[in-house]
Amino acid sequence: VQPNYAPLPIPRVNGQEFIWLGKALDYPISALRPAQYIEAAKEKAAGMAEVMRKDMRAAALEMEGLRLRKKIMERSVDILERYQVDCAEALEWREANEAHLQQPFATLFPLPPGASLDP
Numbered sequence: 001v002q003p004n005y006a007p008l009p010i011p012r013v014n015g016q017e018f019i020w021l022g023k024a025l026d027y028p029i030s031a032l033r034p035a036q037y038i039e040a041a042k043e044k045a046a047g048m049a050e051v052m053r054k055d056m057r058a059a060a061l062e063m064e065g066l067r068l069r070k071k072i073m074e075r076s077v078d079i080l081e082r083y084q085v086d087c088a089e090a091l092e093w094r095e096a097n098e099a100h101l102q103q104p105f106a107t108l109f110p111l112p113p114g115a116s117l118d119p
Contacts, residue, residue: 094101111117
């Protein structure tokens, strides 16, 4: 005799105990006692909780990696901005001192009277 199920499965106790729960838990359908199904459900829930904990740990590690990459990128941008400012300042200094740079070295730093470079 096939049991007559309602649209939502209703647990049966006589003969076909909790068949719908056995299907939901991927356990073989048998005439197990309700306490055994409850224990199986607890085991399945504990396994699912462990999987979720592992997933959460993996997501936390990935998030930490992304935070570190963000810090590295922010620091790199800061360094490049400072380098750009330094280059602009060096270019301004060169343009301001262009006339002096064109002069020979001896005219920039003349020897004192009577001094010689010869030994």
